[in-house]
Amino acid sequence: MDLAASVTRQLARVVSPTGGGGSKQLYFLAFVAVFTLMISFSSPVFVQSGPYLAGLVLLALTTVAAFTVPWERLPTWCGAVIPVLDIVSVGLFRDVLRTEASAVSLLTIIPAIWLVARLRIPGAVIATLCVTVAIAGPALVRSAPDINSTDIARALLLPFTVLQVGLLAAGALKVLDGQARRMTATLREKEELLEATATWERLLENILDSVPVGIVVVDRDGHDVLMNRAQKAFHAHCSPSDIQNPEESQLLLRYPGTTTVIPPEQRPVRRAVLQETFSNYVISAGPPGQVGTKFSTSARQILDRHGNRDGAVVVFSDVSSYVDAVRAQQQFVAAVSHELRTPLTSVIGYLELAMDEEELPKGAAMHLAVANRNAEQLLTLVQDLLHDQVTRSTVDGLELRPHRVSLIAQEVLESAAPQAEKRGISLSGEIDESPVMLVDAKRLTQAISNLLSNALKYTPRGGRIQVHCRLVDGAVEVSVIDSGIGMSDQEQTNLFTEYYRTETARSSPIPGHGIGLALTRALVLAHGGQISVRSTPGTGSTFTIRLSVDRVSTS
Template sequence: MVDRPSAATRLALVLAPTSGTGSKQLYFAGLVAGYTLMVAVSAVEMVLDPQFLAALGLIAVTTVLALVGRWDSRPLAWAALIPVLDIAGVALIRDLTREVSMSVSLLALIPVMWLSARLRRTGVLISLFAVTVAISVPALVRAGELDSMILAHALLMPLTVLQIGLLTEGALGLLDRRNERLQKTVAKRETMIGELDASAQLLQSILDTVDVGIVVVDADGHDILMNTRQRRIHALATPPGNDDPGEAELLLRYPGTSLPIPADERPVRRAVLQESFTNYLVATGPPGEGSAAFSVSARQILDQRGERAGAVVVFSDVTSYLETVRSQEQFVAAVSHELRTPLTSVIGYLELAQDDLDLSKETASYLQVAHRNAEQLLVIVGDLLQDQVSRSGKEKLVLRPGRLSEIAEHSVESFALRAEEAGIALISNLQPTPEMPVDTARMQQAVDNLLSNAVKYTRRGGTVTVATGMIEGHAELRVTDTGIGMTAQEQTNLFTDFYRTETARNSDIPGHGIGLSLTRRIVVSHNGQISVRSQPGEGSTFRIRFAVE
């Protein structure tokens, strides 16, 4: 079944300047038919006049030719035939009705515009010639004696046709130039889009070859780029039955624990909150076999104006590395533990041997050296054991019920005098926190370290604020100062052993870079979390959080 063109399609063909010959002719024939019906109502004898019928017959034949002929495939010169015949038909009707109506001449403007649109300047000239020959010349011949009035009436139609033809040609020429510019712009844009697509495909291919997960987010936190490796990591952290989880729903927890990471402390969320960090450890999935650990780093993205445009977050799989380190630590701890028993026995027997009064001076001297070195070796083994326990974050804790707010209160009391002597306002806002299992002595050490740093790195006249309370089901402690602050890069290495910021070193403030790494180990050993936010010259805020059941 052949689909008939819709009314909108036919109208488009009527308005098209270079196609739709049949549609244009049907439109013109319809106007002539409408005019004929209106004339027939009052003067049917005029419509039945042979000249009027000849004109209608000419237009009918022209319409048939327009519909059956393949005019769009013929040479362009043939395009003038149909509108010229229409002008001839209008001329016959005008000649017959000249005494009662001259306005029928306006029908000739339709094929004139058609010719001007199709053949442009050539069409204008053909239209001018056809109207002059078919309408103006017969009018002058019938007039007999010529005067200026007759001449003006005869030339009015050709001049009108010339003006309308030139306006049509000019308007279409302007549209052609605009279309040409638009096509060039579209072509250029398509080329640029193609190049961008190729660059994006190249970038995606490069990212898919690296063995780390990469996700790029915009300023609002929406994912705009993710490589294949990151999709696999995302799948590992996706809860069963949830195909599109939000950041807070992902199965992310602290390595070695079943404690989920709070939403605001998750890597991508931290990056969205304009944090930059390095080596932030997270684990995915439920604890046990199949779980994976990742070291996450984030950097902020700036646009050409220096304004934040988003962030890039990189996930590196460190599961095997952590397992290797854990195995090494267990091996060293086991060897150290096994060495202590024979060393203790050796020292005991050396002490018994030294008690023998019959020993010569030389032998007693040898035994004394051996005893001294054995004790030194025992100290080294003990230190090695303690170092392995400490570095694994598994401090030997004596857990008893305690309150974080009370520990903070004791720290504030201890540092009140030091803050006063340094000219620093020490403010406390200690809201009670519930009891939780805590090694009070070790946690006191961690809080004291934070408060000590806050006072040490805050200038005279500054403020240090200590606050505790319950936030989103977590017991939280915050130590905020108005001190020297830190850059984003400095914050990424802050909890590393022996690390000190460049600002601290340049300020001649004493320190060894141990306190914060020790504080972090104490907090992690309590299944807690420590974080920092800081701006250079504006101060810092350290936050400790513990899940309270």
Template structure:
């Protein structure tokens, strides 16, 4: 192994175009000694001639110079000294043995290659001139008769030296240019790699500074990136006996329940299955254990060709929000519980007053409106209390009765009319009488009242609120439209969220708590119906209630 390494190191110096003079000279001397041994075997007297000894002496001096001269400190031109001396030694040997073995002149190509490799074109010129002066000229001087053939034969060596030198210098120049280009390209790539590494580190530092957990997966679901917050969240979901679980092994429950979330419904798995979602809540333990709750959102990643290339999932700790929400619901439930008793008393005394046969009809009508609104308020209070108990959206007990949606809309308009008049808002009605159907009058009236209340509240003085009822496609519907401030699409998207107030409402300091529309929607869902909204900023809104029709009779006309 050591011998092979030594030989490899020696040959690398021989072919090195920038140095290695001693190794190159030793390489040449070995060839020369090989020829000398062959010549000595044929006849020792040929080696002992004065000319041969002169050639050997030149090689000895050249070899000594190759080893002792400080080549790195000398000018590049000095590199030609040793190979030129080698050509001189070959010229002497050729004069002695040219007639016996002309091939000995081939040794001259070793220093020619040396010069061309070291000095390129300059070395080629020096090698050609040395071959001309040391080989061709002495050869011509020994020719008995100077002929064209003799001249051609004498010039063949410098011409060959010129061709070989040019080929080598040209090839080396091309190789060096390619090497320089490769080095430049490598330097550019190194700069790009350093920049990419710097950007990657910057990105990692940025996402590690976020409190939200971020995980990026490729198209196959393998983790590509996970910030420090997500690593902590992953540990929260990990079972105690498993330090590195996969998605299906995580401890993950639906919030507020003891039901584990199936593997295919878990956030990262849903993202891998090409789903995009927002605010998907998961808990790290069953209800009652105080386990933290997280909200997950996922977006798909597209490559430069617009093809899906993975997904990013963001986890936010919403434990505090859930605890505040529970505290808020408890507070509402406590207040609702306390309000039921006085409301029941108010309704009872209203009934007593209306039982008086001497009560004027006008006063009786006003008291009936007051009683109806008090009963709606009692229904609202009961709903809030029941919502806290069940904690299930839409879990309402309905008191179904045969009623007309158009008549309930008329009652709701009658209740809101004084408030609209005081605010300078005109109410227009277009109430087509609707068929009787099974519904909970109190809850539907409350839903209509919330829509009318909002319409009046968000419509400036001089505006108009329009109420319509109709029957179509096996359903009855009521719409409430206004010419108020309107809402953006983003505001509409969150409109039926508990306690949500639009930025526009907050900006205009409009009072409210963000629960009226939520209750209206729950009432409609409980009836198997739906509520929809269309709105445009600055142009008003239109809400439509739609209930499936359970016909008892055909609509005879209109409600005035």
């Protein structure tokens, strides 16, 4: 293997256009040695002649010079000395052999090509002149007494051949030079691109490592290709102590607030690998028996320039402090609500007593009725301030009684009128009477009130809000239409998720925890209904509750 590599390196030096003078000379010397050996067997008298021996001595001295003189440090044209001396040596051999071995003249082709390789067209001219002087000239001198045109043509054939070969070689090398320059430029561009890519890669790594959220990127086959510092810390936090490098199915992940382990196919990264896109998927991570760290996870699919899926990115955000703060706030409000329940009950009782008075003015009776409805609604809200309590009472404890949804919508509209007037917002309604249906009036009032309250919060002064109640295709539809800030398609996708608030809401002083719409959706679903939203940024939003008339009361 070493011998083959050594031979390969020597051949590379021989064919090199500029370097490898010593290797080229050894290559030429080997040809001459073989040729001399062949001549010495058949005609030793030629080898022993003075000119032939002089040629061998000149060739030996030239070989020594090729290895000892630092040609690389000298000007380029100095490299022509070695092949010129080689041509002179061939001329001495040719002068001895003459017609007996005229083929020896072809040995001049090798140094001629080396001249062309080093000097291009000037090298071809120098090689032609050297061959003419060293070989063609002596041949013509010897034929001088009886010289003719045939002798001249025969003598000049070799210089002419050397010139043609030299010009062809120079042309081919020129083409190769152009290709080499283009290749060098291409390689330089690639190196610059690679350097720029490496720079951007380092920059991206620094940016990703500086953000406080965990980021993991997987390829189309589900293999991790990138994980930032925060994600590595999260991975270590939820890794079992007895497993050094666990897979995602082995991580300690649970549903929030429970000891139930999340199945492998429901874990965030696995869902992303299965081509799901989601937002605000909350999980709990950590060893069993501990409270665990809460993470809000989101996933997006990565598409290549052809629109084909090329992987996914999953983001893990630590929301433990936010969840704990919300829970603490809810616990505090729940404690306060216990203290508020008794006085509210007393207020409602006295309002009912006042409404029972027979001689009340008509206007006062209407005002007392509105105050009584709002007091009852306030009592309901106080009792259900904690979201989990609200959810349980919503799903399991609906008190279904005959009622008209249109009447509920009208009452909510009247209750919100003072607030709308105070905020300088035009509030109107188109309420068509709906059939009597089995509904929980308090809960449905709460749902519609949440929608109208949101519309008032996100509609600027001078805006418009409309409440419609209509019978459409066998269902009662209640719509709250505003001219507020609106939402993007992505925001609408996550709108009914617990604790989700839009970017505009988070960056504004508008209060909220992202619970109201999730609760409203739960209330509507508990009634067997549907809730939908249509919105355009900067134009406004339309929320619609749809309840089937299959719930019509027959009593």
